[in-house]
Amino acid sequence: MKKIGNFLNFSHIKILCLSTVLFCICALSLNAQVEVRAEVNTTTVTLNEEINLTVYVTAPSTNIETPQMPSLPNFNIYSAGQSRQVNMVNGKVTARLQFNYILTPRFAGKTTIGAFTVKVAGQDYQTEPIEIEISRQTPSAPRTYEQALEQVRQKKAQKNKVESEVNSKLPNFFMTAQTNTKSAYINEQVTLKIRFYQSQNTLGQPLYDKPQIKGMFAEDIATRQGQETFGNKTYYYTEIESALFGLVRGVAEIGSATVTYTSSEGVFDAFDMFFRGANGGQSHKVESDILFVDILPLPTEDKPASFYGAVGKNYQISSSLDSYEVNAGEPITLTVTIKGIGNLAAVKDIPVPEIDQSFRTYETSSNLTNKIAAGKLTGTKVYKTVIVPRASGNYTIPQIAFSYFDTETKTYRTIKSEELHLKVLPPSSNDQKTLSFAEENGGGAGQQIQHLAKDISYLKYSPQSYFNKVTSKIADFGNNNFYAFVLISLVLLIAFIKSGKISITGDLKHYLRAKKHIKQATQLDDLPEILKTYLEAKMKTQIGLSTIEDVCKKLKLTDSTSAKLIGEWNHIAMLKYAPAVDANSKDVLGEEKAKLIALLSCLEKEIK
Numbered sequence: 001m002k003k004i005g006n007f008l009n010f011s012h013i014k015i016l017c018l019s020t021v022l023f024c025i026c027a028l029s030l031n032a033q034v035e036v037r038a039e040v041n042t043t044t045v046t047l048n049e050e051i052n053l054t055v056y057v058t059a060p061s062t063n064i065e066t067p068q069m070p071s072l073p074n075f076n077i078y079s080a081g082q083s084r085q086v087n088m089v090n091g092k093v094t095a096r097l098q099f100n101y102i103l104t105p106r107f108a109g110k111t112t113i114g115a116f117t118v119k120v121a122g123q124d125y126q127t128e129p130i131e132i133e134i135s136r137q138t139p140s141a142p143r144t145y146e147q148a149l150e151q152v153r154q155k156k157a158q159k160n161k162v163e164s165e166v167n168s169k170l171p172n173f174f175m176t177a178q179t180n181t182k183s184a185y186i187n188e189q190v191t192l193k194i195r196f197y198q199s200q201n202t203l204g205q206p207l208y209d210k211p212q213i214k215g216m217f218a219e220d221i222a223t224r225q226g227q228e229t230f231g232n233k234t235y236y237y238t239e240i241e242s243a244l245f246g247l248v249r250g251v252a253e254i255g256s257a258t259v260t261y262t263s264s265e266g267v268f269d270a271f272d273m274f275f276r277g278a279n280g281g282q283s284h285k286v287e288s289d290i291l292f293v294d295i296l297p298l299p300t301e302d303k304p305a306s307f308y309g310a311v312g313k314n315y316q317i318s319s320s321l322d323s324y325e326v327n328a329g330e331p332i333t334l335t336v337t338i339k340g341i342g343n344l345a346a347v348k349d350i351p352v353p354e355i356d357q358s359f360r361t362y363e364t365s366s367n368l369t370n371k372i373a374a375g376k377l378t379g380t381k382v383y384k385t386v387i388v389p390r391a392s393g394n395y396t397i398p399q400i401a402f403s404y405f406d407t408e409t410k411t412y413r414t415i416k417s418e419e420l421h422l423k424v425l426p427p428s429s430n431d432q433k434t435l436s437f438a439e440e441n442g443g444g445a446g447q448q449i450q451h452l453a454k455d456i457s458y459l460k461y462s463p464q465s466y467f468n469k470v471t472s473k474i475a476d477f478g479n480n481n482f483y484a485f486v487l488i489s490l491v492l493l494i495a496f497i498k499s500g501k502i503s504i505t506g507d508l509k510h511y512l513r514a515k516k517h518i519k520q521a522t523q524l525d526d527l528p529e530i531l532k533t534y535l536e537a538k539m540k541t542q543i544g545l546s547t548i549e550d551v552c553k554k555l556k557l558t559d560s561t562s563a564k565l566i567g568e569w570n571h572i573a574m575l576k577y578a579p580a581v582d583a584n585s586k587d588v589l590g591e592e593k594a595k596l597i598a599l600l601s602c603l604e605k606e607i608k
Helices: 010-033 145-165 269-275 466-480 482-499 509-520 526-539 548-554 559-577 586-606
Strands: 035-040 044-046 051-059 075-089 092-105 109-113 117-120 123-126 130-135 173-179 183-185 189-198 207-209 216-230 233-246 250-254 258-263 282-287 291-296 307-321 325-327 332-342 359-361 365-373 376-389 393-397 401-406 411-416 420-425 433-436 448-451
Touching (some): 075 207, 233 250, 548 559
Antiparallel strands (some): 117 123, 216 233, 250 291, 307 332, 365 376, 393 420
């Protein structure tokens, strides 16, 4: 057997040093180019107004995660969608992301919006805190549409003066921007069209930069190309169409879009193009005008209690159960589907109707799907809620009301889902047993204990493999000795890879992370989320509305392993309601931890 010391030769040390230096250089370079900031449309609001908060992220990497929100006890916060733009110039990638949020104040007084944390390429970056003053009185009125235009009149006047000098000769390149309306209600679609005109060819592909949009959420609709004639000059244009939605009342600003292109101009154009190619051209930039849209508040008169922020037209609502006849203690899923023309991203969660006190209701999950039809954003939002009846009987799930502001009639409309009828049978008693005790211990005649229902069968525990035990100990050691662990692991990894003893294609990090979280779990409610996170990491996608059977198919598990996973999934979800199990017992928690670790070990061996 070779000693570990034999691997620490001079070449390995050189590789280790070089890797460390390169890592530090890359980390410093990434830090210098990453920009994360948060902006709000106002820092003074009243209790009945909203704040539009936007987190901007610019980085030379596309590995950007959704921001982690700080604790905001003085606000209710809702996500209002996001936009993404990725550019590549000379092999360098630049990603620009914009995350939009709506904050509604809860209490009056001065407060702080804490720092949002954004993970870029595995490293955390934070925004600056923002001071907010919430008052009970109405603040000064927001700027009007005319006041907003006044800010750019001077700039436009100077621009018009320059353009008038060359009015007799139309430029070869220019841009235009226009919206279909100058005012719109909150969350009503505004269509923006930006065109880049050119009468000459460019050297290389022009680079387009989206406009900075404040106070609105943007969704790209389409990109078109066409031809148009001005005077005696023919232009080819590229049009980018977007759907914009106002988030809060006031004047929303659409900044200038820019296009950077390279053209060849001068006496020696042909010479430059032949001998120097695109590098012989000159770089130019054109930009569109700044636009403003007056965002109107929704009417407060006759606003229904079932209005959750939907604006648009032709909305529909439906509800269903995955089963209409179940035994007491068995879970069922209530599905509510809403679809229509409008932006459903800003719609709040719909509350579950009150059914009966004997029902237990779990947290609602939602899934949004958008599509473009006839230039309009059409959304479908599906809400799923797991409910568990605990007593037999016939129940009615009442109608669910949903209201929206109709942009055609300028009024609120309310639609309702159908009533659902559910029949709940007594708990399953196929395996009932009655145990009698003799009277020799002083018990009265006929004392009996009745076993009402059979508990869910436990999975057989299989011990961990030797390999998993070793990797687990290595992971535990690394948590306490990070830098030493990194240095030693790099040297050992390089040596083993060179000798062909191990492969770098294996992926144990999700298993090790899940195992660590299982050991640290203090209650049974933690186990389902740990198992769900592990499966999503293995599938490299979220489970969402997929069933556990669909998960087994995606992971290509065998029938035996699928049965184990399905059984454990249902078991840990329903363990609290098993009549024969004390969910608060430490022994029960320890046993469930061991069973779940054994299941993950089995899955790790089979998942490719």
